[in-house]
Amino acid sequence: MASFQTILIIGATSGIGEELARQYHSLGKQVIISGRRTTRLDTLAAQLLGVGVIQIDVQDLDALPRKIDEAFTMFPEIDAVIVNAGIQILLDYTADNNNNNGYPTTANITKEITTNLTGPTVLARCIIEHFRASRPSQASLLAFVTSGLGLVPATMLPIYCATKSALHYFTVILRNQLKDTPISVVEILPPYVKTELDVAHADEMAKRLGGQKPQGMPVKEYVESVIKGLAVTQADGKIQKYVAEGLPRVAVEAWVQALGPIAQMLHMDL
Ligand SMILES: NC(=O)c1ccc[n+]([C@@H]2O[C@H](COP(=O)([O-])OP(=O)(O)OC[C@H]3O[C@@H](n4cnc5c(N)ncnc54)[C@H](OP(=O)(O)O)[C@@H]3O)[C@@H](O)[C@H]2O)c1
DSSP, X not given: OOOOOEEEEESOSSXXXXXXXXXXXHTTOEEEEEESOHHHHHHHXXXXXXXXXXXXXXXXXXXXXXXXXXXXHHOTTOOEEEEOOOOXXXXXXTOOTTSSSOOOOHHHHHHHHIIIIIHHHHHHHHHHHXXXXXXXXXXXXXXXXXXXXXXXXXXXXXXXXHHHHHHHHHXXXXXXXXXXXXXXXXXXXXXXXXXXXXXXXXXXXXXXXXXXXXXXXXHXXXXXXXXXXXXXXXXXXXXXXXXXXXXXXXXXXXXXXHHHHHHHHTTOOO
């Protein structure tokens, strides 16, 4: 069982990140929350005694090194970071650019790629540098929240699925690059969970899927399973590579089984 004590959650103002903050806090962990919405950060800080707060906009790439420096200066004992921030935009490459119907504007494409992919990859560099300096031989955790849709895509979410798929591959490569360090690089692949992620387009998605609105998993229940998953270690003492259940678990296991032997030829461990 791995046990981390000081956890920075990037994207903790709602949904999965907020619930991770609440549950880790109730387990007695030092939690540091972040996100863009200051009112949400203030409200959570008032509810969770002793929680650390740092406002971070993952899209502000130039500010990320300074923000991570700030977090580690305030809490040098950070031993786990969960990069959870993400957005989802319904985009349709057949739409006309004349109304609000999912036309893929450059602004929306850029926003989604920066939040879901570029930001996390820059954050990874900053966090790894801190871990290697502050915990050269002690265990630490760097976890990324991808999605089952990174492996099995959905037609309405072209950029979202592309970013999550890319983040999935990035996580695999990072884990291989860091194999001789004490840093566990973990991918969390949520199934469909009831959060604010799709409030703007859940009805439209349901309509396009034939009228049926899928039932999302309750966030509390889902996060309980993530916390259990992040405590599972492998034979080498690191945290298990993939924290997934349900359909994402089926997808990731099938992917590892099908491509693992080929990846071995490139000295890559899936
Ligand atoms: N819910 C699902 O069904 C599902 C399934 C698979 C994967 N996921 C992934 O799970 C993660 C959490 O999503 P959720 O479902 O919990 O949705 P959510 O309730 O919308 O939460 C998203 C979180 O990301 C933060 N965030 C978004 N843009 C940000 C930015 N530029 N800078 C910093 N923080 C930012 C938000 O904070 P601010 O708005 O305050 O910045 C919020 O805390 C995402 O990566 C999502 O893709 C969710």
